[in-house]
Amino acid sequence: MTAPLIYLDNAATTPVDPRVARLMMDFLTEDGTFANPASRSHMAGWLAEQAVEGGRRQVADTIGADPREIVWTSGATEADNLALTGYMRAHRDKGHHLVTSSIEHKAVIDTAMALEAEGFEVTWLAPDHEGRIAPESVQNALRSDTTLVSLMSVNNELGTENDLMAIGRIVHAHGAVFHVDAAQAVGKTPIDVQHLPVDMMSLSAHKAYGPKGIGALFVRRGLQIEPLIHGGGHERGMRSGTLPTHQIVGMGEAFRLAGEDYARDHDHLHILNARFREGLAALTGTHVHSPLMGSVPNIINVGFKGVEGESLIMALRKLAISTGSACNSASVDPSYVLTGIGVPREDALASIRFSFGRFTREQDIDDALAELSHALTTLRA
Numbered sequence: 001m002t003a004p005l006i007y008l009d010n011a012a013t014t015p016v017d018p019r020v021a022r023l024m025m026d027f028l029t030e031d032g033t034f035a036n037p038a039s040r041s042h043m044a045g046w047l048a049e050q051a052v053e054g055g056r057r058q059v060a061d062t063i064g065a066d067p068r069e070i071v072w073t074s075g076a077t078e079a080d081n082l083a084l085t086g087y088m089r090a091h092r093d094k095g096h097h098l099v100t101s102s103i104e105h106k107a108v109i110d111t112a113m114a115l116e117a118e119g120f121e122v123t124w125l126a127p128d129h130e131g132r133i134a135p136e137s138v139q140n141a142l143r144s145d146t147t148l149v150s151l152m153s154v155n156n157e158l159g160t161e162n163d164l165m166a167i168g169r170i171v172h173a174h175g176a177v178f179h180v181d182a183a184q185a186v187g188k189t190p191i192d193v194q195h196l197p198v199d200m201m202s203l204s205a206h207k208a209y210g211p212k213g214i215g216a217l218f219v220r221r222g223l224q225i226e227p228l229i230h231g232g233g234h235e236r237g238m239r240s241g242t243l244p245t246h247q248i249v250g251m252g253e254a255f256r257l258a259g260e261d262y263a264r265d266h267d268h269l270h271i272l273n274a275r276f277r278e279g280l281a282a283l284t285g286t287h288v289h290s291p292l293m294g295s296v297p298n299i300i301n302v303g304f305k306g307v308e309g310e311s312l313i314m315a316l317r318k319l320a321i322s323t324g325s326a327c328n329s330a331s332v333d334p335s336y337v338l339t340g341i342g343v344p345r346e347d348a349l350a351s352i353r354f355s356f357g358r359f360t361r362e363q364d365i366d367d368a369l370a371e372l373s374h375a376l377t378t379l380r381a
């Protein structure tokens, strides 16, 4: 395998920003701040703890939270598991009904299914044709025994945004708790839990130019959740395990930069988005699944007519892109997100997610369009 020439898979993961990588180096080696942040008996431990708390403040500041509301996890997957399972188990006496949607990330879907197997009940909301959950459908799904609603901020395959304000108000008026998977949101759309009616929020570093393997769950003060990982009682008992100082410092800096560079990143992504959409419009037989309004600028999901999905992917080997389809031993399953918004199976199989980032250049867009044009012409001939 040769390295992909054009990386357009930033919604899968982003490269670590060099400013973040450089900083992380200071928290690993003997001459750095490598000690256990839980070590209370020496200066080295205190310095590591200071670094961890600095990262916590940066992550909290980026989303408008209090540092005491941030629980470190290994990523958004673990944060989703902790939010859903931790909350439902801790509030069994109040109710056992959870509301979520059929196009959530697998980290939420599979956790909700595991809760079903545990005896909880789940209502799976269907999205509209753009991938949005209508606030009214949330309203209609609420029952007297509903304790939790979990919906994503930005859909990872489409880029479509949910109306967190409208949905959160409905959930709160009902007396239930609202969890939001915001893994794709940081740096792409404004997030402020001071104003949003959101009680828990899952975050990931590696979708925002931080390292893989670190994330956080925002848990609003006073909210009780049961831990999934037991041990030394770190993170006020909510998540035990020695904290990875270098990862935390990396996530803190990445989130700080997401805030600091927000306007520049956003403008850049909008330029790339417009350029790519313009180029796509000039190609025949393309259909953009991602809505123009109410979506983030870094994700464009496109369907191609008159070609076979697998052949198209094969012909686009110079592009690092994602199909959202899952390969099971014998067959390929289309993306459940695309079929979930009503895209026919065959069209879903011939659809590709292009996702841009801070380090994508306009030239990358032009090169990708040229590759696409060439592949489509060849395959349709």
Ligand SMILES: *Cc1c(COP(=O)(O)O)cnc(C)c1O
Pocket (backbone or CB within 6 Å): 011, 012, 074, 075, 076, 077, 078, 105, 107, 152, 154, 155, 156, 181, 182, 183, 184, 203, 204, 205, 206, 207, 213, 214, 215
């Ligand atoms: C990437 C992603 C996750 C998983 O995050 P990790 O940090 O990789 O565990 C969860 N939800 C959404 C929406 C994502 O895009």
